[in-house]
Amino acid sequence: MRLEARFRWLPTPFRSLFLFIVWLLLNNSVSVGHIILGALLALLIPLFSMSFRDPQPLILKPGLAFKQLLIVLYDIIVANLQVALLIMGPSKNLRPGFVKVPIDLMHEMPITILASCVSLTPGTVSAEVYPLIKSLNNDDNPTQRYLLIHVLDLDDEQALIERIKVRYEAPLKEIFQC
């Protein structure tokens, strides 16, 4: 995990890129004026706002991050079809359940991304991260964290945990190198 960017004038390279693209999309144009203005804003906003926020881990494997984004998008479409079928079927056959997934990620941001991916994909909504912050002493890092998820139709608990760990958590560990 790396918190400091390579260049001081570009503390968050991917956020800058994102800001630049959002600016062009919002203005719906790629004229020279908007490109220059967007580039200026994308450079200046992270510089000014850096002092307000905690440093976040940087994306170290952009190619893998893009591939993971496509996988998650594909899973969202599959998830929708599956959930649509489950909803339209008889609701007596559904076997809901809560599952605790042990996670190896330590920093908040990768955990947030993992929880969001879980929420958007087949039949699962993330509910809570254990242990709770307030049950910990200050500066006391928990040894093992758990993600509590609610499953719409729980078939095999171990297989589900395995799937989340392999399909979503392992790539995140690679991307942020933590």
Added chain:
Amino acid sequence: MISEWIVSILLLLGGLFILIGSIGLIKLPDFFMRLHGPTKATTLGMASVLTAAMVFFANSASGLSVKEILITTFLLITAPISAYMLIKTAIHHKLKAKDGTKGLDNIEKD
């Protein structure tokens, strides 16, 4: 002509997904299960409606419009957050889960 077909199919698909999500909201037995409809079915429904809007405006006088991509992105980012807030509140209020829900002892007391 062909774009009209694409727009119609996308609108129908989007409407169908949003309808299924709303049916789930009524039909499913407890709060935690009802949450699954709006977080997923509605996201894809909105995405196809917005894609339809994009195709429609690309073929009209106003020209290509790409703001819809932004709307879809923000929807995808915010949907899990709202679901998380709702389910966290539900757990905090100790809402009853449907009988036979597995793993209820996985919820820790706060």
